[in-house]
Amino acid sequence: MEEGEYRLMADVEDRHWWYDAVRRLLRRLLSEELSGSESKPRILDAGCGTGATGGWLDERGHVIALDSSAMALKLYGENHPEATLLEGSVESIALPDASVDLVVCVTVLYHANVTNPSTAIAEFVRVLRPGGLLCLVEPGMKGMRRGHDEVTHGARRFGSNELRELVSASGLEVEKATSAFSFLVPLAWVRSKLPLANKTSDLSNNASGLFGLLGALARVETRFVARRSIPFGLSVLVLGRKPH
Numbered sequence: 001m002e003e004g005e006y007r008l009m010a011d012v013e014d015r016h017w018w019y020d021a022v023r024r025l026l027r028r029l030l031s032e033e034l035s036g037s038e039s040k041p042r043i044l045d046a047g048c049g050t051g052a053t054g055g056w057l058d059e060r061g062h063v064i065a066l067d068s069s070a071m072a073l074k075l076y077g078e079n080h081p082e083a084t085l086l087e088g089s090v091e092s093i094a095l096p097d098a099s100v101d102l103v104v105c106v107t108v109l110y111h112a113n114v115t116n117p118s119t120a121i122a123e124f125v126r127v128l129r130p131g132g133l134l135c136l137v138e139p140g141m142k143g144m145r146r147g148h149d150e151v152t153h154g155a156r157r158f159g160s161n162e163l164r165e166l167v168s169a170s171g172l173e174v175e176k177a178t179s180a181f182s183f184l185v186p187l188a189w190v191r192s193k194l195p196l197a198n199k200t201s202d203l204s205n206n207a208s209g210l211f212g213l214l215g216a217l218a219r220v221e222t223r224f225v226a227r228r229s230i231p232f233g234l235s236v237l238v239l240g241r242k243p244h
Contacts, residue, residue, distance in 0.1 A: 009075075013052035017209030021218035022053045022106060022137065025180060028226045029239065033102060033133050034060040041101035044127060045083075046090050046120075047108030050075040053137075054104050058082045064100065066093065068113060089113075090120040098129040106137045107235075112155035121170045128242045134172060138163055140179055140236040141188065163236045172240030178225055179233030183217045188234050 013019045034041065034057075041061040045054035048065040049072050057063050063083040065076050073085045088094050090108060103124045109117040124134050139157045164177035209215045224230070225237075 009050045009052050012207055013050060013055075016052075016207045017212070017215040017218070019052045021181070021209075021215060021222070023056055024219065025222050025225065025237075026053065026104065026106075026135065026137075027056070028222055029176070029237075030102070030104075030133075030135060042099065044093075044095070044100045044103045044124075046093075046103055046105040046124065047111075048072065048076055051080050051083075053106040055080045055083075057104065061102070064095070066090065091115065091123060093123045093127055095127045097126055098132075100127050101129055101132050103128055103132070103134045105135070107139060109136070110139050110156050110158070114155075117156075118166055118170070121166055125170050125172060125242060130242055130244045132242045133175075134167065134238075134240045134242070136163060136167065136238045136240075137180070138236055139234065141185065141232070141234055158236050160231060160236060163238050167238045167240040170240070172242055174238060174240050176229065176237070176239040178229035178237050179231060180221065180225055180235045180237050181218065182221065182230055182233040183214070184234040185232065 043057050043061040043063050045051070045057060045063055045065045048054055048067045049069075051065065054063075054065075055076065058080050063080070064086055065073060065080070065083045066086045066088060067073050067076070068087065068089050070087055073087055076083065077085050086094060090105065091114060105120075105124065108114065109120055114120055121134075121136075128134060140160060142157045142159055160179055161177075164174055167177075168174050209218075221230075
């Protein structure tokens with residue numbers, strides 16, 4: 001991404017409704033995983049950015065924050081000094097085999113600088129210990145490409161079953177596959193019809209989420225997604241377990 005987008009991310013991460021919604025979703029889905037061990041787990045925040053979605057993990061374990069951007073890591077470290085910072089690509093991770101308990105990767109595989117999502121997933125599987133968990137959240141709805149994708153150098157979006165199939169093909173056992181943020185689809189459809197030349201980041205406006213409405217809808221949906229799966233949404237989420 002552009003350096004300005006990282007600075008914007010760091011500036012709004014504590015008050016933008018979408019970041020709050022993603023953190024709530026991850027906390028709900030990973031709560032059992034993070035509370036089931038007597039010792040603190042080793043967690044890889046892969047493609048961590050500034051810590052907007054995964055920085056909270058340092059409350060629950062020993063975090064390794066991986067990103068290809070030195071600026072992103074600098075901003076991550078300023079707010080999360082306990083994390084271990086690691087500069088590099090998700091397609092070639094400088095960690096030993098079976099060295100982490102949990103990999104969390106949020107809106108990274110869709111980026112243009114990831115040449116092959118399957119290669120990145122294979123690396124996640126390699127560094128996971130047997131029994132470890134992979135959590136992926138990526139943009140869904142292939143037809144919803146819009147100006148935000150241009151600003152963030154998004155190269156791809158994933159169909160509802162595509163991410164699940166990639167995780168399954170990597171040898172992981174899929175424990176959950178669902179879409180999320182279904183209530184955003186109508187808004188995103190409208191924005192996808194605007195000229196891509198009209199490039200704006202989703203972070204540069206509407207931080208309140210229509211004065212709290214979008215955040216309230218996200219909280220309701222999160223409770224449902226924790227128990228069931230939904231067939232469509234602006235994001236797709238997969239949890240995969242590495243066999244023992």
